Amino acid sequence: MIESLLIANRGEIACRIVRTARRMGVRTVAVCSEVDRNALHARLADEAVVIGPASARESYLNIGAILKAARETGAAAVHPGYGFLSENADFAQACRDDGLVFVGPSPDAIRAMGSKSASKEIMRTAGVPLVPGYHGADQDPAVLQRAADGIGYPVLVKASAGGGGRGMRVVERADQFEAAVAAAKREAKAAFGDDTVLIEKYLQRPRHVEVQVFGDSHGNAIHLFERDCSIQRRHQKVFEESPAPGLPDATRRAMGAAAVAAAKAIDYSGAGTVEFLLGQDGGFYFIEMNTRLQVEHPVTELVTGLDLVEWQLRVASGEPLPLRQDDVRQDGHAIEVRLYAEDPGRGFLPQTGTLNRLTMPAEGPHVRVDTGVREGDAISVHYDPMIAKLIVWDHDRPAAVRRLTKALAATVIGGVNTNRQYLLEIAAHPAFAAGEVDTGFIDRHAGDLLPSSQPASDRVLALAACQVLIERRAAVAAAAARSADPWSPWNLTNGWRLNGEAVETVRFRDGDAPVEIAVRHRGAGWRLTLPGGEMDASAEAEADGTLAADLGGRRIRAAVIADGDTVIVMDGGRAHRLLRHDPAAAAAQDTGGGKLTSPMPGKIVRVLAKAGDTVRRGTPLIVLEAMKMEHTIAAPGDGTVERIAFQVGDMVEEGVELVAISAT
Incomplete structure (x- = not known):
């Protein structure tokens, strides 16, 4: 060993x-x-x-x-x-x-599968079914265009050396093909050092089902069943589960056999994943083989009871596989989701910042959390913005889905925007509960997953106000302790005034709407005047940061996170974000109407306009690379470009001015 x-x-x-x-x-x-x-x-x-x-x-x-x-x-x-x-x-x-x-596998096996083009030929020889496409070495734009025209649109342009959705574009029409190929090649070159692409027929509403395989140096190869990874956004997996819902046993067996044949075709040793597209007609087609452990391997571990990293270490030490194919059992149902620092409300832009609150659900037989960060750690621009993987298991799929929604509701993350609520909306969606999953799930249900923001309820506003009032009370108490006369009535925190009752105001901005909450002190608590009426409230912060509040005689506990000017209330499994509002500061703020600022830190990889250009709303102006992805910055309205502030290769911080535009 x-x-x-x-x-x-x-x-x-x-x-x-x-x-x-x-x-x-x-x-x-x-x-x-x-x-x-x-x-x-x-x-x-x-x-x-x-x-x-x-x-x-x-x-x-x-x-x-x-x-x-x-x-x-x-x-x-x-x-x-x-x-x-x-x-x-x-x-x-x-x-x-x-x-x-x-x-891991041998260098020869990695090379064989590292090129998507070469791997297709190996799979064809091994009898593994393939998606129709062009996998040739000739990368002349005209050759690629003719291949795409011959396959028929829509087609998928894919980086030959890539993965994780980078260097990948769906092309609906022939006139979009040239620009899509250029973008895919540019992204592939930056991510993998190789801009070779292949072209494949883009299947309508397919499922993405992959099979976990394992081989050893003694000629043995088996599969550890399948994972359904169909719920994807921009070709990146969002949900993974095992077993694949509704997959017929005959198809499951056939896919497993094809995956093992693929592994044996290259004398594979170690952990690998053979990925297939499953058509609506039940046919399945080889996409690629990942010659490594996958991000989603925990779902396989939970349904088989095996430790795949232990298997990797044993196989790498020269031992044979611990089990034969007939010895492997699949028990129950597991689902994994990936918690990212990203803002679904702003096109899923990756976020940077400090995790000033990180509370994950308790781990046990039904819940597993894989993370590489702790509370207080920073999510930086340099690496992938994943915060954690949340994996649940139960005896069947409906029970596992319930476990997942409960675990997500118990997850509290402060300091950065995350996709937690977005994942919760998917988990709670009736189509997901019914197992109606395919790669178009997110696009098809986008309106349900990203609903228009509803105004904060009185309950949410009361919780946010309690948090602010507790902070004010603590600040006054600290100042009193430092003062020469800590017992002065002016240092009291109960709202006492010489000439009668005092009213203070807590101000928020809920989206674009200002909200004012009048506060009158009542003993250890307050009477709050909210949009829906008056409410008596009291609250205290618990040791774990949870707010324990009494609202109108109802005792509740909720996570309320104060992060600078932002207050996030997580109650009932949902998160509501409010901004502390200072009307004087807002009035004085220069909105910089003609300025286009960077939505995140990153590197300028393309500048698509110059001073003097006339642009329309939506015209691409700058391409920003951040956290392994390209983000196109477009004109917010019609106008004339006055100034481009940066050049290709420049690093920029969030909020800096990129382009100045004068309105027309």
């Missing part, structure tokens, strides 16, 4: 590998960038080595630095996790050349 393991990754997957290695008695070494030196994965490992600056290219993608860390710490093996170098054949070979065990 491997005695010491270097983990060439970060975040939740590095933490997850450490936990299994520790249980098996394997010493672990973490690598980290300079900004990650205090990250959770670096703290959990037995040893941690700083290998470079924040940029992934200079740290987590730096093969030389990782191998140097392995030599200096005496590591015997390297686990690549997923992402970064996990599917890099040169890295796998470099590990072997340095005398290290690479916890």
Whole structure:
């Protein structure tokens, strides 16, 4: 068995590998960038080595630095996790050349499946069904255009070396093809160093079903059943579950057999995933093979009772697979969701900031949380904005769905916008409950998943006001303690005034609407004048940060997070965001009408306009790269470009002016 393991990754997957290695008695070494030196994965490992600056290219993608860390710490093996170098054949070979065990397949297997074009030919020879498409090496734009025209629209342009939705575009019409290919190639080059693309027929309303496979160095290969990953946004998985709902047993067996055939075709060793598209007619087609552990592997672990990282370490140590195909059992139903720092209300823009509140549901037989962050950690622009994976299990799918909604409702995250509520809306949707899932689910139900914002209820406003009043009380008490006369009546926190009852006002902005709440002190509590009438209230902050309040004689507990000018009330499984409102400051604020600002930190990768250009609303002006994705910044209205503030290659912060436009 491997005695010491270097983990060439970060975040939740590095933490997850450490936990299994520790249980098996394997010493672990973490690598980290300079900004990650205090990250959770670096703290959990037995040893941690700083290998470079924040940029992934200079740290987590730096093969030389990782191998140097392995030599200096005496590591015997390297686990690549997923992402970064996990599917890099040169890295796998470099590990072997340095005398290290690479916890993964052979470099030849990675190369065979690393090119989507080459992998299609291997699968064709192995008898695995393929989606009609062009997988050739000739990347001449005219050749690609003719191939797409011949396949028939819509088509899918996909980075040959890619994954995770990067370098991928759906093209509905021939006149959109050239621009889509250019964008896909640009994104693929930035993410994978290879801009080769392939073209495939885009199936209407397919399901995305993948099969977990495992092989060893003794010629054995089995599958560990399937996962349905159909609910996706921009080709990135949002929900994953096992078993796939409504999948006929005959289809399940056929897909499992095809996946094993795919693994055996390349003498595969270790964990891998064979991904298929499942058509409405029941036919399934090979998409790609991921030669690594997948983000969604926990759902397989929960329904099989197996530890896939343990299997990886045993297979990498030369042991045969622990079980035969007939020994593997599938029990119950598991679902995984990915909690991201992103703002669904602003086109899912990734968010940066400090996690000033992070409360996850209690773990146990039914709930698992995989995370690489703690309360107080920062989500930075340098890496993927995933906060945690939330995985639930129960005896059947309806029970698992109920578990998921309850777990999401118990999740409290402050400091950054997240997709928590969005995930909750999907989990609670009748179509999801019915198992009506396919890759068009999110587009089809977008209106239900992102409903128009409703005004805050009196209950929400009362909770927010209580939070502000508690903060004011604490601030006055602290000032009194510091003063020369702490017992002065002017330092009282009960609203006492010399000439009668005082009324103070708590002001919020609920969306675009200002809200004023009049407050009269009543003993240890307050009488609040809310839009719907008066309410007696009292509240206190508990040790875990939860607000325990009495509202009109009703005792409730809710998470209320104050983050600067923002107050987030999480009550009844929903989150409502309010802004503390200062009318004087708002009146004085310069709205900068003609300025187009950056919605997030990132790097300018394209400038599509110049000073003097006349533009219309929606005209693309700048392409910003952040957190591994490209974001197009468009003109908010008709006008003339007065100034472009940045050039290609410049790094920008959130809120800085990018373009000045004069209205026409």
